Amino acid sequence: MSAKNRDEQNRWRNITVGFRVSPEENEQINTAVSLSGLSKQEYCYRRCIGREIVVQGNPRVYKALKTQMTEILSELKRLESGAALSDETLANIRLIAEIMNGMKEETE
Secondary structure, eight states, X not given: OOOOOBOTTSOBOOOXXXXXXXXXXXXXXXXXHHHHTSOHXXXXXXXXXXXXXXXXXXXHHHHHHHHHHHHHHHHHHHHTTTOOXXXXXXXXXXXXXXXXXXXXXXXX
C-alpha cells in the first residue's frame, strides 16, 4: 500500500477522481504534464481547481521542451510541402510560448 500524503494545508488526499479521455487528449495532457515539471496527479489537481501552474526549470522540463521543439520543427518542415497545421501542434506551440514567456519574466 502506498504512503499517505497530505497537501499544503495538511489535509489527507484520500478520494480518487477519474475521467476518460481520447488518445489525442491523453497525448495533449501528457505533453502539458511533462512541460510543467509536475506529476500528472498534481498537474490535473491544479488545473481542475483553477490554481496556477508555475513551471520550475529543471533538467526534465528542459528535456521536454527540447523534445517538443524538435517535434514542432519537424511539423513545420512538413508544412512547407503545403499541409495544414494540426490543432494539437498549435496547442503545443501556445503552451511552449506561455512557458517561455514565463521564464523570460522571471529573469527580468
